Amino acid sequence: MEERERLQREVLKELLSYSESLIPAVQEIIEELRGTEKEDTKKFLSEVVAGINWEIEVYNQCASLLNEKSNFVDKKAMITAVKNLGACIGEGENSKIAKCLEEDFLPFLNKLALSAKMVV
Numbered sequence: 001m002e003e004r005e006r007l008q009r010e011v012l013k014e015l016l017s018y019s020e021s022l023i024p025a026v027q028e029i030i031e032e033l034r035g036t037e038k039e040d041t042k043k044f045l046s047e048v049v050a051g052i053n054w055e056i057e058v059y060n061q062c063a064s065l066l067n068e069k070s071n072f073v074d075k076k077a078m079i080t081a082v083k084n085l086g087a088c089i090g091e092g093e094n095s096k097i098a099k100c101l102e103e104d105f106l107p108f109l110n111k112l113a114l115s116a117k118m119v120v
Contacts (some may be wrong), residue, residue, distance in 0.1 A: 008062045012116040015058045019113040022051045026101055026109065033098035045097070049085070052105055056082070059112055062119075069118045072111040080104060 016102035029048045032041045059066065059073060066073065088096040 005065060008065045008083070009120055011058055011066070012120050015055060015116050016113060016120065018051070019109060019116075021108065022048070023102055023109050025104055029070070030046065030098045030101050030106075033094040033101075037094065045089075045091065049089075052109070055109060055112060061117075062079075065119055066112075066115045070115050072115045073108065078108055081108060091111075 010032075025048050029041070029045055032044065034040055038044075042088045056078065058079070063073075064074070080102065084104060085097070085100045
């Protein structure tokens with residue numbers, strides 16, 4: 001196994017572990033955004049978005065390996081989702097942010113985790 005592929009497999013193992021925390025965090029922030037905002041909701045949202053960005057970066061670095069076994073992750077849909085989330089956050093409307101996270105990012109994160117499981 002060449003070095004790059006070995007490193008990709010290692011980071012995908014980290015992604016799987018991280019996804020076990022990130023996916024529930026996304027579900028939790030969706031509920032907060034739809035309900036009564038807590039004092040740390042904005043900070044929590046920022047941390048969740050940073051986590052999503054990390055997983056997107058992992059996907060970008062490992063796409064060739066991930067796509068060998070499956071094509072679960074639609075890169076064009078991911079790019080659109082990122083743009084939508086940026087626009088929603090810019091508007092500051094919690095219900096739109098929650099909808100984007102639920103409809104765009106939860107499926108993306110779940111598909112990415114499934115793809116990573118198939119590789120590692």
